[in-house]
Amino acid sequence: MITVIAEIRTHTGAEHRQQVLASFEQILPQVLAEVGCYQYQPLIDAPAEASFQRVDYDSIMMFEQWESVAHLQAHLQTAHMLAHQERVKDHVASVDIRILQDTTA
Template sequence: MIHVVASIRVKPGSVPEFLEIFKSNVPRVRAEKGCLEYAPTIDVDSGLPPQHLDENRVTILEKWESLESLHAHLRTPHMLAYRERVKGIVEDLSLAVLEAA
């Protein structure tokens, strides 16, 4: 199983717009072969000292059956359309692609 943590920083004040676009795509992604989990999350203040809150960050938590499933996901027409729709509001993207140790 492959775990993906995608950290997406959007332009200030753009989180609601980004989430609307993102969530409209979730059913298509969840229907993809190999998708086990795909959900957006936002920071919540935990009061824990090492936490760095960012009100303009959305973190996507994903689980895929395999790297092949993840690569296929990135080539789907709905993901190409999604990236086009959000490119004007996304400032930065980082990925962690992980497997169980």
């Protein structure tokens, strides 16, 4: 199993982040039903007001777990992901993807 952490940087402004989050909400059931998907969750900074916390209102972190890189690649080519990418293209400034593996397995 692989873990994916993707940081989606939106253009500045709450409306951009909200449009991307709304699109994720729309596709979430379809993604979770994909073969090889164990976890798919958009996350934003909590209003924790902790002194050690870095807050970025223009960032959405995706936490994903997939059976394999092949499953992740197939996911990126699904009709719902291609439609999602089209819906959010004017709201996203950049995407940084990390593919991680468990070191204890």
